[in-house]
Amino acid sequence: xxxxxxxxxxLVAGVIWYTEFFIAGLFYENLKLFFANxxxxxxxxxxxxxxxxxxRQMYMKIKYNNERYYSxxxxxxxxxxxxxxxxxxxxxxxxxxxxxxxxxxxFQATVFSLLAFYIASxxxxxxxxxxxxxxxxxxxxxxxxxxxxxxxxxxxxxIPLFGEWxxxxxxxxxxxxxxxxxxxxxxxxxxRIFFGLERAHLSE
Amino acid sequence: MKFxxxxxxxxxxxxxxxxxxxxxxxxxxxxxxxxxxxxxxxxTEYIFNYIESLEKGDAVHIDWAFDPSVKAELVPxxxxxxxxxxxxxxxxxxxxxxxxxxxxxxxxxxxxTAEDEFAHLREGVDYIHMEWIPISSDIMIxxxxxxxxxxxxxxxxxxxxxxxINDIGFILGLSGxxxxxxxxxxxxxxxxxxxxxxxxxMGPDYIPFIQTGQLTGLSFGLRGAAEYEMMxxxxxxxxxxxxxxxxxxxxxSLTLSHLVVFGFVLIGNIVYFIEKKNRRS
Numbered sequence: 235x236x237x238x239x240x241x242x243x244x245l246v247a248g249v250i251w252y253t254e255f256f257i258a259g260l261f262y263e264n265l266k267l268f269f270a271n272x273x274x275x276x277x278x279x280x281x282x283x284x285x286x287x288x289x290r291q292m293y294m295k296i297k298y299n300n301e302r303y304y305s306x307x308x309x310x311x312x313x314x315x316x317x318x319x320x321x322x323x324x325x326x327x328x329x330x331x332x333x334x335x336x337x338x339x340x341f342q343a344t345v346f347s348l349l350a351f352y353i354a355s356x357x358x359x360x361x362x363x364x365x366x367x368x369x370x371x372x373x374x375x376x377x378x379x380x381x382x383x384x385x386x387x388x389x390x391x392x393i394p395l396f397g398e399w400x401x402x403x404x405x406x407x408x409x410x411x412x413x414x415x416x417x418x419x420x421x422x423x424x425x426r427i428f429f430g431l432e433r434a435h436l437s438e
Numbered sequence: 439m440k441f442x443x444x445x446x447x448x449x450x451x452x453x454x455x456x457x458x459x460x461x462x463x464x465x466x467x468x469x470x471x472x473x474x475x476x477x478x479x480x481x482t483e484y485i486f487n488y489i490e491s492l493e494k495g496d497a498v499h500i501d502w503a504f505d506p507s508v509k510a511e512l513v514p515x516x517x518x519x520x521x522x523x524x525x526x527x528x529x530x531x532x533x534x535x536x537x538x539x540x541x542x543x544x545x546x547x548x549x550x551t552a553e554d555e556f557a558h559l560r561e562g563v564d565y566i567h568m569e570w571i572p573i574s575s576d577i578m579i580x581x582x583x584x585x586x587x588x589x590x591x592x593x594x595x596x597x598x599x600x601x602x603i604n605d606i607g608f609i610l611g612l613s614g615x616x617x618x619x620x621x622x623x624x625x626x627x628x629x630x631x632x633x634x635x636x637x638x639x640m641g642p643d644y645i646p647f648i649q650t651g652q653l654t655g656l657s658f659g660l661r662g663a664a665e666y667e668m669m670x671x672x673x674x675x676x677x678x679x680x681x682x683x684x685x686x687x688x689x690x691s692l693t694l695s696h697l698v699v700f701g702f703v704l705i706g707n708i709v710y711f712i713e714k715k716n717r718r719s
Contacts, residue, residue: 274571277571324541325544326548331544331545334541335545338506339506339509342505342506342507342509342538343506343507345507346507346508350457350461351454351457353699354454354695354699357699357703358448358453358705361703362706362710363707363710364710372707376700376703379700382661382696383692383693383696383697384476384477384693385474388474394477394479401641401642402645405642406646409642409643409645410646
């Protein structure tokens with residue numbers, strides 16, 4: 235039954251969601267609301283489970299002195315944010331929002347911004363015209379990048395046009411091919427799950 | 439060691455330092471000469487023109503699907519777009535598809551409403567934050583034909599005349615990921631008007647959907663935001679200081695940092711060819 239029930243559920247869900255696309259009506263509207271509410275409840279339960287999981291993990295680390303101070307700091311921050319949010323709310327100007335805007339936002343933005351430094355270093359070391367293909371790629375990327383900065387237009391007003399053409403024609407054609415391939419794969423996977431041929435998601 | 443070998447083995451910290459300076463210097467006073475005028479691209483113009491075509495009181499839904507990591511690229515666009523909507527007296531519904539976006543969005547709106555010109559705006563009348571629900575809004579919004587208000591359980595004058603997704607004049611998606619592919623897919627089915635403002639790196643992924651008509655407009659990262667600031671300024675304050683903001687200021691940084699990368703790519707290639715020639719000889 236461990237296998238049959240998930241396969242049966244996959245079949246039922248497949249029939250419902252597939253036919254829903256073609257048949258409109260109150261029955262399907264109510265059914266969709268049922269699923270949507272179910273997902274909403276599932277989402278709330280998921281948040282609760284993740285809070286429990288993180289707390290348990292941090293407790294274990296503190297108990298067995300495995301990066302104890304980091305774990306203590308992490309759990310303290312979670313509790314502090316919970317406390318601040320519960321006590322004064324989350325609207326602009328509250329301590330919660332102040333912590334969020336002045337601590338969390340700069341931290342996350344900084345981590346992402348570091349990519350710029352890595353990209354510059356990686357481009358220097360690996361972006362070389364070693365073959366005809368890589369030379370074409372190099373030239374195309376330089377044109378697109380020059381088209382995106384105001385200086386490129388100041389040098390020659392046709393550079394942005396070339397850049398847009400590269401994005402609109404060759405690049406877009408390639409992406410369209412990838413998208414088509416991806417969707418064909420999705421449809422194949424749907425059919426396989428629908429008929430119970432694909433069982434990877436059942437840990438087989 | 440030969441000169442080109444030294445260049446080849448350049449310490450990465452020097453590269454980091456030059457990139458850092460190229461980003462920092464344009465923000466210093468007296469560096470205004472580094473700022474070049476920005477012209478608009480057709481993809482961003484589509485969004486601007488569509489908003490211009492809307493009537494006073496029409497509804498605009500913003501799907502805020504990004505967190506602080508891409509703040510620098512997308513918040514400037516949101517600000518320029520929000521100002522534009524407020525100038526047009528449109529009703530703006532802001533839904534947060536990510537928890538981490540809520541604070542960011544509320545702060546950006548608070549910053550705008552703190553300006554004298556927009557101080558009269560009221561939440562629930564001119565705009566509304568629809569917070570976050572633990573499910574992607576696409577399923578909830580599109581699940582019922584009369585569900586738009588019910589989904590978010592929000593009250594306010596702003597909901598008058600807005601009951602279904604069909605009552606929304608324009609949907610703007612803000613994201614740094616493939617989040618809005620679902621919205622693009624469903625556009626075919628529901629026929630709504632959708633525009634996207636995405637990070638520069640995600641932009642090319644969405645271009646095919648402009649060509650198919652599923653997307654009405656597309657803004658690429660900071661450049662798109664600078665274009666939008668320019669268009670709003672030229673339309674609504676051509677003789678004044680305009681609505682130029684962080685995106686326009688950031689374009690000089692973008693230019694200089696791109697030049698540094700070009701420089702390093704060029705040097706890298708020169709060194710590569712010298713080395714290749716020496717190996718042959």
